Amino acid sequence: MENVPLIFEKSRKGKEGFKLSPLKVPEIEVSKTLGEDLLRDELDLPEVSEVDVVRHYTKLSRMNFGVDNGFYPLGSCTMKYNPKINEEIAAMSGFTELHPYAPEELSQGTLEIMYDTQNLLAEITGMDYFTLQPAAGAHGELTGILIIKKYLENKGEKRTKIIVPDSAHGTNPASANQAGFDIVNVKSDSEGLIDIEALKTVVDEDVAALMLTNPNTLGLFEKNILEISKILHDKGALLYYDGANLNAVMGIARPGDMGFDVVHLNLHKTFSTPHGGGGPGSGAVGVKAFLRDFLPKPLAAKNDEMYFLDYDIPYSIGKIHGFYGNIGVVLKAYAYIRSLGAKGLKEASEIATLNANYLLKKIEDMFDAPKDALCKHEFVVSCKNWKEEYGVRALDVAKRLLDYGFHPPTIYFPLIVDEALMIEPTETESKDTLDSFADALRKIYEEAKQTPDILKSAPHATPVRRVDEVKAAREMKLKYQG
Amino acid sequence: MRYIGHAPSQIDEMLETLGISSIESLFNDIPDNVKLNREMNLPRPLDEIELKRELLNISKKNKAADYVNFIGAGAYDHYVPAVVKALVSRSEFYTSYTPYQAERSQGTLAAIFEYQTMMARLTGMDVVNASIYDGASSLGEAILMACNIKKKNKVVFSGAIHPEYLTTAKTYGFGNGIDIVSSVYTSSCETDWKQLEKLVDDNTAAIVISMPNFFGVIEDVKQAEKIAQAKDVMLIVSTNPITLGLLKPPSDYGADIVVGEGQPLGNSLNFGGPYLGFMGTKAKYMRRMPGRIVGETVDADGKRAFVLTLQAREQHIRREKATSNICSNQALNALAATIYLAYLGKNGFRDVAYHSHANTQYFINEAKKLDHIKIINPKVFNEVVVEVNDLDKKYQTAIEHKMLPGLKLNKFYPEQKNRLLIAFTEKRTKQEIQELLKVLGVS
Numbered sequence: 001m002e003n004v005p006l007i008f009e010k011s012r013k014g015k016e017g018f019k020l021s022p023l024k025v026p027e028i029e030v031s032k033t034l035g036e037d038l039l040r041d042e043l044d045l046p047e048v049s050e051v052d053v054v055r056h057y058t059k060l061s062r063m064n065f066g067v068d069n070g071f072y073p074l075g076s077c078t079m080k081y082n083p084k085i086n087e088e089i090a091a092m093s094g095f096t097e098l099h100p101y102a103p104e105e106l107s108q109g110t111l112e113i114m115y116d117t118q119n120l121l122a123e124i125t126g127m128d129y130f131t132l133q134p135a136a137g138a139h140g141e142l143t144g145i146l147i148i149k150k151y152l153e154n155k156g157e158k159r160t161k162i163i164v165p166d167s168a169h170g171t172n173p174a175s176a177n178q179a180g181f182d183i184v185n186v187k188s189d190s191e192g193l194i195d196i197e198a199l200k201t202v203v204d205e206d207v208a209a210l211m212l213t214n215p216n217t218l219g220l221f222e223k224n225i226l227e228i229s230k231i232l233h234d235k236g237a238l239l240y241y242d243g244a245n246l247n248a249v250m251g252i253a254r255p256g257d258m259g260f261d262v263v264h265l266n267l268h269k270t271f272s273t274p275h276g277g278g279g280p281g282s283g284a285v286g287v288k289a290f291l292r293d294f295l296p297k298p299l300a301a302k303n304d305e306m307y308f309l310d311y312d313i314p315y316s317i318g319k320i321h322g323f324y325g326n327i328g329v330v331l332k333a334y335a336y337i338r339s340l341g342a343k344g345l346k347e348a349s350e351i352a353t354l355n356a357n358y359l360l361k362k363i364e365d366m367f368d369a370p371k372d373a374l375c376k377h378e379f380v381v382s383c384k385n386w387k388e389e390y391g392v393r394a395l396d397v398a399k400r401l402l403d404y405g406f407h408p409p410t411i412y413f414p415l416i417v418d419e420a421l422m423i424e425p426t427e428t429e430s431k432d433t434l435d436s437f438a439d440a441l442r443k444i445y446e447e448a449k450q451t452p453d454i455l456k457s458a459p460h461a462t463p464v465r466r467v468d469e470v471k472a473a474r475e476m477k478l479k480y481q482g
Numbered sequence: 483m484r485y486i487g488h489a490p491s492q493i494d495e496m497l498e499t500l501g502i503s504s505i506e507s508l509f510n511d512i513p514d515n516v517k518l519n520r521e522m523n524l525p526r527p528l529d530e531i532e533l534k535r536e537l538l539n540i541s542k543k544n545k546a547a548d549y550v551n552f553i554g555a556g557a558y559d560h561y562v563p564a565v566v567k568a569l570v571s572r573s574e575f576y577t578s579y580t581p582y583q584a585e586r587s588q589g590t591l592a593a594i595f596e597y598q599t600m601m602a603r604l605t606g607m608d609v610v611n612a613s614i615y616d617g618a619s620s621l622g623e624a625i626l627m628a629c630n631i632k633k634k635n636k637v638v639f640s641g642a643i644h645p646e647y648l649t650t651a652k653t654y655g656f657g658n659g660i661d662i663v664s665s666v667y668t669s670s671c672e673t674d675w676k677q678l679e680k681l682v683d684d685n686t687a688a689i690v691i692s693m694p695n696f697f698g699v700i701e702d703v704k705q706a707e708k709i710a711q712a713k714d715v716m717l718i719v720s721t722n723p724i725t726l727g728l729l730k731p732p733s734d735y736g737a738d739i740v741v742g743e744g745q746p747l748g749n750s751l752n753f754g755g756p757y758l759g760f761m762g763t764k765a766k767y768m769r770r771m772p773g774r775i776v777g778e779t780v781d782a783d784g785k786r787a788f789v790l791t792l793q794a795r796e797q798h799i800r801r802e803k804a805t806s807n808i809c810s811n812q813a814l815n816a817l818a819a820t821i822y823l824a825y826l827g828k829n830g831f832r833d834v835a836y837h838s839h840a841n842t843q844y845f846i847n848e849a850k851k852l853d854h855i856k857i858i859n860p861k862v863f864n865e866v867v868v869e870v871n872d873l874d875k876k877y878q879t880a881i882e883h884k885m886l887p888g889l890k891l892n893k894f895y896p897e898q899k900n901r902l903l904i905a906f907t908e909k910r911t912k913q914e915i916q917e918l919l920k921v922l923g924v925s
Contacts, residue, residue, distance in 0.1 A: 094538075146657055
């Protein structure tokens with residue numbers, strides 16, 4: 001094994017990659033046009049050839065693992081296959097070369113896509129209006145909670161608290177805090193659902209909203225959702241839907257019909273747009289009609305003659321993005337919805353749920369897991385018994401899975417499960433893949449019993465061996481100093 | 483069965499394993515009265531040929547995409563090299579997610595580390611994060627960060643900041659009751675430093691300037707440094723990274739936080755997104771910074787490797803005590819920026835900045851020779867405000883010539899009638915600039 005390479009080490013004085021022809025307009029003296037004291041010294045960027053750049057980043061790409069490389073059952077992230085046609089469509093020059101301030105009458109194509117996507121997402125979720133402006137799930141959460149804050153302020157109510165379940169994504173409390181609310185945690189019951197009695201005791205006139213994922217992060221449907229909705233609404237509080245897990249219920253049940261007032265979706269999860277190594281995503285937010293006037297500006301709209309950007313939103317929270325959101329991502333989600341239609345989306349949710357239940361069945365005997373439980377699109381098992389009996393942790397299991405050619409599940413989340421493995425297979429994975437993953441886990445289980453050191457020192461077959469996180473945090477080398 | 487992995491017979495086998503007869507029974511836990519119980523009302527599915535045909539037709543309705551573009555105002559028509567497009571299209575990059583499993587994510591991690599390095603060199607800051615959503619939201623995050631550091635809740639903006647950045651920052655500030663006040667801009671489209679200074683009080687955490695400013699003008703940044711020092715407030719600078727090919731980095735004039743829109747670095751216009759916001763700060767503030775950060779370390783064999791670090795600031799660890807809620811960011815756009823900077827390199831990057839600036843200067847010098855174009859302030863980098871008579875008519879003429887002549891400033895400033903903000907990149911040719919001059923310069 002060798003050091004992971006950096007482009008700076010390929011640099012040789014005088015090498016050139018990109019080169020412009022000489023200016024056709026007159027040369028200028030920048031010391032005169034900009035002023036001597038504003039000019040910078042030499043800028044230290046690499047000096048590399050085009051071939052150097054292509055080989056370097058190709059090499060780096062080969063040290064990565066994506067959905068195209070193999071099974072990527074990262075719980076709550078919905079790592080489904082990213083259709084190639086959607087990439088081709090989003091790369092059409094009619095879309096990529098359009099400036100956000102181009103005249104609306106000359107931007108009708110993208111405005112049409114935005115308008116249609118807003119409406120398609122409204123039908124899929126049972127909401128009335130959508131904004132496409134938030135650029136990621138957490139960004140959508142912040143947007144949604146600010147909408148709630150503005151709505152309540154407008155009503156003259158000063159509510160200070162947001163309730164989140166103890167199983168919630170970390171972004172939920174972080175977003176609510178960023179919107180200026182105090183966080184109240186509510187615990188889960190023995191089934192893993194929100195504890196209704198505990199909820200009742202914390203819902204009062206200071207509560208602005210409950211943020212809920214349904215199915216929740218354990219992959220369980222909150223079957224008491226209508227009662228939960230009533231508890232909140234009776235006290236004048238709203239219900240917020242974290243759409244990270246919408247992939248379980250498309251065409252089967254809609255957050256709008258469950259009583260949710262605000263939802264965010266992760267178009268990069270449910271609607272197949274690629275995750276890009278950490279982004280870009282899209283965190284579209286939908287609301288019921290009574291919250292329309294609080295959405296960020298502008299919305300895509302349509303009159304008799306054309307599509308346009310509607311800035312007439314009287315109590316708008318303002319803007320949450322400089323322009324209109326990650327439109328290139330929205331385009332891919334739109335293409336996905338048009339490819340699948342109503343039946344295809346429902347089938348995606350059905351097969352996602354079938355795959356999760358099947359995989360759970362195949363592996364549950366090895367773990368602390370609720371037996372014969374019905375999960376939705378994902379499930380959580382605990383390696384607590386592996387730790388107690390063989391001294392191996394969820395982290396070791398994850399690292400060993402890398403050796404078997406799989407991306408590990410989400411680990412140590414949700415926080416309410418010890419040594420958690422959170423597994424989301426998605427609908428695009430075949431039975432053969434699920435079987436081989438289950439087989440690999442079984443082999444690793446045997447290794448845990450026989451040769452646990454193999455797990456503890458894993459991975460062995462990856463581009464680098466286990467990395468030292470502590471050293472990174474201690475030394476804080478955050479840029480190349482060579 | 484679009485994008486489904488199984489053969490029909492395999493679905494039957496799986497149902498058998500589960501001991502059930504239909505997939506439907508997997509949804510028995512959902513109460514009937516919350517089920518949809520009808521088909522969603524969506525357009526019929528399209529096959530790939532139909533889909534591509536339909537989307538191509540829709541894309542052609544974006545007529546402006548083919549026009550010669552002189553609009554900037556926060557999104558710039560720089561050239562995106564084929565190398566950048568080819569490499570970010572490698573699916574090992576774009577189909578992966580956040581590099582939680584470092585041992586199999588060294589590609590993304592090393593590229594982010596390179597990004598942090600090059601952006602730190604560009605901005606002069608000690609540490610740069612792995613990206614925020616866009617320029618406006620990175621400014622929003624910066625004001626929250628400054629208010630947290632200073633434990634104060636007011637921020638004073640220059641009046642020459644991008645108006646949509648101001649709106650976005652106000653939305654970010656609304657949640658925590660942060661008071662954002664804005665000074666005016668002068669008749670020469672510069673920050674009114676005297677007024678800005680007056681607005682700074684004991685409760686102020688930071689001042690915010692843009693360099694160059696929204697009107698393209700090179701600001702007297704020494705004034706900002708002086709005010710920040712005298713009043714003991716943080717200086718937040720929003721900048722266009724291309725201009726840093728020639729201009730000195732904001733660290734040289736005392737910036738505590740540098741933010742900006744990274745789109746000009748190898749990312750297409752895409753009607754406003756996906757772009758990338760960048761953010762850099764001083765070492766002493768790094769634990770207060772939002773977003774992902776990659777650090778260098780070694781693996782079990784002692785070889786250099788990279789890993790996400792400083793995660794104790796982040797939402798998945800700290801929940802409501804996190805520095806920010808940000809999780810997914812704009813990693814692939816940051817990768818494009820990384821490859822762009824590496825590929826252009828020391829000389830190529832400077833050339834792009836220089837050509838953009840030289841084209842701007844050419845326009846200004848030629849416009850000065852004409853009677854009907856008034857240059858409001860010639861001390862600019864790549865963008866300039868002009869005043870012309872009969873703007874609407876001339877704008878229409880430009881459109882007829884398949885040219886977007888700039889942004890009409892009355893979109894944001896009703897008082898700025900007959901004014902255009904015009905941007906120049908290295909893509910604009912001498913002939914295109916001459917044509918623009920011809921359209922704007924008629925009586």
